[in-house]
């Protein structure tokens with residue numbers, strides 16, 4: 095059992111506006127003091143307490159410049175290690191909205207280096223599991239979201255409903271031993287890092303899809319990503335089970351400050367309520383002799399029951415956005431952390447006996463007892479042993495004789511027929527003389543001892559048999575070599591299509607079309623990923639909508655990052671391909687050297703046979719040189735290979751980031767488009783929809799009929815020379831310069847856009863017009 099208090103760390107989010115507000119003092123006894131200085135002008139204002147300096151102790155304070163890898167090394171790695179050893183672990187991030195909880199736990203959505211604790215921990219755990227061949231490991235993932243006190247499974251394959259509330263709720267059940275079980279939360283098996291990362295991505299995407307402007311789930315929900323690990327030694331009935339909760343809590347700000355109402359207020363109350371219950375649990379745990387801990391008050395405290403004051407090694411990260419306006423929230427986050435630091439947990443090794451293995455063991459024991467009983471009661475069986483039983487006995491004896499372990503026993507049960515048979519057989523082996531045993535007559539080599547067969551004939555036959563055996567072995571080896579060669583050739587062919595490695599060696603697959611590589615809008619599939627919910631491929635986009643989407647995409651705030659990541663991905667693919675080729679070269683070289691060594695040895699053996707040489711084992715400088723060359727090649731192969739593996743992880747992460755950005759882009763577009771449509775519907779007149787606010791800012795992009803119409807109705811006062819306004823549009827403008835010379839961009843057009851009479855289609859047309867107008871205004875081309 096390991097007794098320890100919850101470890102607390104602080105992380106300060108980078109900001110330009112923080113100078114002089116705080117200081118960090120790292121002390122030698124691996125603690126650090128964070129001092130928050132409240133400026134005088136704020137002391138009477140936001141913060142009621144007039145103290146000007148607040149000091150808080152943490153295990154370590156990560157200042158603004160702390161990178162994600164050091165956060166992982168100092169905070170998550172030790173917890174992951176104890177989880178691998180069989181203890182439960184929890185890491186939770188607590189802080190106000192926007193202070194960097196998600197950035198710390200999951201990571202940033204832009205750069206590979208920004209990946210947070212979850213992907214890094216998965217990477218580390220699977221690397222460790224791969225290296226340890228002494229145990230059999232099984233890994234499962236679950237991803238729970240708690241929103242308004244309801245639990246939702248983010249990995250639910252039925253995640254078809256667009257609204258979180260429509261999903262089946264995860265409910266808590268408690269067994270008589272007070273163990274918590276979560277109904278409707280599935281555990282998905284992940285056999286490697288890639289599968290686990292795909293599940294993380296799937297959960298994050300589902301979370302994002304369920305978000306609406308009214309339900310910014312990421313801000314107002316708690317998320318618990320759990321890695322469940324079980325391990326056992328081969329043959330052992332003891333299993334170790336442990337779990338690691340990685341928790342991203344909702345923003346901790348107080349309702350009064352947020353100034354929200356309606357649905358938001360309800361949510362805020364729920365968040366505050368569950369964080370309030372969390373605080374109550376923490377206060378109760380910190381109190382000595384407190385018998386009742388109110389875990390059951392909220393779903394989150396019920397789920398995290400073990401993590402708080404129970405069987406778990408728990409770590410808290412207080413995320414701080416230390417700007418003037420956030421000082422009161424930052425101070426309350428630090429206060430909360432100080433209380434958390436008082437909680438003592440008692441982590442125990444979670445070992446238990448596997449019931450299935452236990453049953454097998456008990457069955458064996460029962461059989462042994464039955465045999466013993468039969469022996470004691472003298473119950474004897476007289477019928478002859480069957481051929482099957484004899485064969486089984488042969489096998490048992492063979493295993494027994496071959497086993498070098500002195501503890502090894504020959505266990506044939508209490509059947510005296512079997513015991514006698516084994517004794518006779520062993521005596522025969524020892525003395526070379528056949529013992530008269532009717533049972534032995536069934537064995538295969540009996541004929542060799544039939545009367546009338548001479549000893550030398552037997553020997554001849556034995557030699558012949560040996561010869562045939564040797565021939566068969568040679569043929570089998572030749573076949574094996576042939577097969578290997580064919581596999582190698584196939585591997586090389588495949589590798590040249592991907593990164594130059596066989597799937598078996600590199601675990602790399604060729605870039606899947608559209609998987610981040612190209613930001614196309616087709617719905618390539620990630621397992622369990624449902625693009626239609628994000629509006630991808632759900633319905634055929636009308637041309638206008640498509641055009642609006644293209645413009646939207648171009649002006650999208652994240653488009654630069656998306657483009658950067660696409661470029662980086664291309665670059666990484668190229669690097670991986672080149673590296674793959676090098677790895678292949680190194681491998682071919684090793685094979686070639688191996689061949690040369692073999693040839694050399696054969697030549698030497700041949701010389702010995704012909705008498706030209708005497709000692710095959712005599713050191714050969716040529717061979718030694720070849721061997722040292724081979725060692726060098728092996729080293730470089732290993733280095734290249736591990737670099738390639740690193741690149742593979744980076745590529746996969748980048749692909750996931752790009753897919754995430756794509757879903758986000760589609761979703762933002764859908765939201766924006768429907769907002770435009772709604773606002774247009776409001777402005778429509780019932781009889782004929784006049785398009786007073788709709789302006790074709792760039793005639794080249796308007797459909798032809800509309801262009802003509804605009805030309806004829808253009809309002810002169812709104813005329814603009816478009817090409818001088820926006821450089822990004824110059825090309826398109828110049829291409830229509832002839833017509834554009836007469837084209838005017840009407841500010842308030844009195845005429846109407848041709849409409850179809852179908853309200854849905856007309857709404858779409860108007861939304862498009864409005865959308866274009868908004869976009870153009872954003873571009874600085876708006877009518878002034």
Ligand SMILES: Nc1ncnc2c1ncn2[C@@H]1O[C@H](COP(=O)(O)OP(=O)(O)OP(=O)(O)O)[C@@H](O)[C@H]1O
Nearest residue numbers: 107190191192193194195196197202312313344345
């Ligand atoms: N250490 C950091 N370095 C760089 N950027 C950061 C850091 N911490 C946070 N950010 C950025 O600040 C923004 C808000 O961070 P984040 O979403 O992680 O906050 P949060 O506390 O999870 O908020 P919420 O409660 O709304 O989920 C994001 O754009 C994130 O990329």
